[in-house]
Amino acid sequence: MLRIFRLILLICLFYGAGSFGEDIASGDTVITLNVSPDKIKVGTFYNGSSVRISADIPVCDGAVLVMEAGKEEIKLNRKGRVAGIWLNVAKVTVRNVPTVYLLAASDKLENICSPDRRRELRLGSEYLQNQIQFVSDKPLTGLEFEEFLKLKTDNGTYKMDIAINLEMTEPAKMRLSTALPIAPTIPPGTYHIMLYCFAGGNPIARGTSQLTVESTGLARLMVNLAENNAAVYGILAIAVSMVVGIMMGVIFNWLRG
Amino acid sequence: MPCLYIHLPIANASVHILLLLGLGLSVGFLSGIFGVGGGFLLTPLLMMIGISPTVAAASDANQIVAATTSGTFAHWRLGNVDFKMGLILVAGGIVGGTLGVQIVRFLRATGDANAVIKITYVIMLGIVGSYMFQDGLRNLRRRPLPVKGVQHRKKSWFAVCCDALPFSTRFERSGIDISIFVPITLGILVGMLSALLGVGGGFIMVPVMVYMLRMPMHIVVGTNLFQEVFTCINVTFMQSYYNHTVDFLLAMFLLLGSTTGAQLGAGISNRMKSEQLKIILALIVLAVMVEILFEILLPGSTLLSFQGGA
Numbered sequence: 001m002l003r004i005f006r007l008i009l010l011i012c013l014f015y016g017a018g019s020f021g022e023d024i025a026s027g028d029t030v031i032t033l034n035v036s037p038d039k040i041k042v043g044t045f046y047n048g049s050s051v052r053i054s055a056d057i058p059v060c061d062g063a064v065l066v067m068e069a070g071k072e073e074i075k076l077n078r079k080g081r082v083a084g085i086w087l088n089v090a091k092v093t094v095r096n097v098p099t100v101y102l103l104a105a106s107d108k109l110e111n112i113c114s115p116d117r118r119r120e121l122r123l124g125s126e127y128l129q130n131q132i133q134f135v136s137d138k139p140l141t142g143l144e145f146e147e148f149l150k151l152k153t154d155n156g157t158y159k160m161d162i163a164i165n166l167e168m169t170e171p172a173k174m175r176l177s178t179a180l181p182i183a184p185t186i187p188p189g190t191y192h193i194m195l196y197c198f199a200g201g202n203p204i205a206r207g208t209s210q211l212t213v214e215s216t217g218l219a220r221l222m223v224n225l226a227e228n229n230a231a232v233y234g235i236l237a238i239a240v241s242m243v244v245g246i247m248m249g250v251i252f253n254w255l256r257g
Numbered sequence: 258m259p260c261l262y263i264h265l266p267i268a269n270a271s272v273h274i275l276l277l278l279g280l281g282l283s284v285g286f287l288s289g290i291f292g293v294g295g296g297f298l299l300t301p302l303l304m305m306i307g308i309s310p311t312v313a314a315a316s317d318a319n320q321i322v323a324a325t326t327s328g329t330f331a332h333w334r335l336g337n338v339d340f341k342m343g344l345i346l347v348a349g350g351i352v353g354g355t356l357g358v359q360i361v362r363f364l365r366a367t368g369d370a371n372a373v374i375k376i377t378y379v380i381m382l383g384i385v386g387s388y389m390f391q392d393g394l395r396n397l398r399r400r401p402l403p404v405k406g407v408q409h410r411k412k413s414w415f416a417v418c419c420d421a422l423p424f425s426t427r428f429e430r431s432g433i434d435i436s437i438f439v440p441i442t443l444g445i446l447v448g449m450l451s452a453l454l455g456v457g458g459g460f461i462m463v464p465v466m467v468y469m470l471r472m473p474m475h476i477v478v479g480t481n482l483f484q485e486v487f488t489c490i491n492v493t494f495m496q497s498y499y500n501h502t503v504d505f506l507l508a509m510f511l512l513l514g515s516t517t518g519a520q521l522g523a524g525i526s527n528r529m530k531s532e533q534l535k536i537i538l539a540l541i542v543l544a545v546m547v548e549i550l551f552e553i554l555l556p557g558s559t560l561l562s563f564q565g566g567a
Contacts, residue, residue: 044264045262046262048271076561080560143560148561184270184271185270218506222266238319240505242322242486252517
């Protein structure tokens with residue numbers, strides 16, 4: 001009877017651990033991440049921010065941290081040369097695009113783990129290339145992925161060259177620190193942060209955390225009004241512009257005497 | 258200093274406050290001098306500082322409402338607005354604008370809108386700018402003719418056609434007699450072109466009034482500002498309602514600069530000769546034409562771009 005009870009308990013524990021995700025099931029060490037700040041408020045005078053992340057990790061060959069969110073579909077124009085003129089020649093729809101993708105690493109990714117492992121753990125351009133799909137009304141050129149990365153990097157929503165600093169603190173422990181630049185173009189939302197520590201190309205420790213970006217004050221009010229009461233927003237925008245225009249006229253006339 | 262940056266919630270970008278005020282001031286100044294809304298200048302400038310094209314165009318229209326209201330107010334006090342002509346042009350412009358929007362929808366469906374718009378821009382700006390520059394320069398160099406040498410100028414084919422049209426109307430403020438069909442037709446044509454090019458249309462309307470309707474330059478400036486107020490009110494409302502692309506905060510900072518600039522410009526315009534105004538405006542028009550020409554001749558940093566901005 002006791003054996004049966006133990007067997008049932010073991011089965012329950014196995015499935016219970018599985019439900020908490022790959023981290024515990026694989027038996028890796030779970031790391032606690034310190035994210036500061038863990039909430040960014042986008043107000044009127046917001047000009048981007050920086051998030052400092054630190055953690056105590058076991059001794060490893062390298063560490064990779066990624067911040068990612070959402071999957072969206074983006075519509076793009078592709079330029080081409082027609083009779084010497086650069087014009088939009090095709091519409092390209094990009095599917096399964098992470099809205100934001102920031103990657104920090106202690107070394108080059110190829111020195112830390114294999115391409116298969118990178119794809120599996122959603123790390124770097126191999127993962128993105130595998131994930132993102134391009135659909136166009138014209139034949140694809142094969143340059144779309146490279147150009148898309150350039151576009152998102154210029155836009156500030158993708159960055160894959162952020163450094164991680166690793167420091168020995170104890171014989172079996174290291175201190176990890178990095179700073180993620182949060183560009184002003186990164187939209188409000190909840191972003192998932194994943195940290196992997198590797199030894200011999202395999203993950204030996206993992207940690208997760210979250211970062212929330214939310215608009216507040218006037219910015220939030222404006223976005224809500226523009227999206228939910230567009231007619232009122234439009235009339236207000238016109239009325240205020242006209243009043244300011246007339247007021248400026250009156251002020252200048254008064255100044256001229 | 259981070260506090261000098263402002264976050265634009267609809268544009269989803271942060272921009273230095275002084276940069277926005279400076280852009281508004283410069284374009285408003287030109288608006289006050291030449292009686293143009295400045296959309297054809299400010300929209301490309303906003304795109305250059307990272308604002309998406311749709312938000313730039315829509316917010317620009319919003320700020321032009323203030324700049325043109327301010328400019329119209331200033332020119333009205335100086336007696337430079339022909340309200341009768343302005344209202345007829347507005348009526349034509351609304352009809353033309355509605356037709357133009359349908360043309361743009363058709364071109365978008367076929368995928369040729371961007372090409373057509375840019376090439377039309379270059380051709381229009383090239384013709385208008387070159388003609389104005391040549392004419393301004395010729396008038397500036399011309400010596401006053403002795404009284405006995407003055408002869409009646411031969412009427413152009415356009416003037417002959419206009420005289421043959423019915424419903425001739427006196428436009429007291431402009432000092433011209435012309436058939437009502439002429440400003441209505443011109444309003445429709447300019448309205449269509451404005452919808453196609455996505456601007457207020459002042460840079461087209463000003464030369465049309467000067468060269469085709471033969472209106473005095475200072476009346477042209479005030480009357481054009483008057484008609485642009487209505488065009489931009491229409492655009493602002495439509496963009497807010499259908500596309501949610503008007504960034505009111507961006508428009509506010511731009512208009513603080515532009516209304517100040519418009520007042521300064523209007524004050525200076527009355528002290529400048531018409532020929533000088535024409536030459537300066539022609540040079541600005543040609544500079545914008547060259548900028549667009551470069552845009553279509555050079556590939557840019559990436560071959561992909563967001564449809565309607567990021």
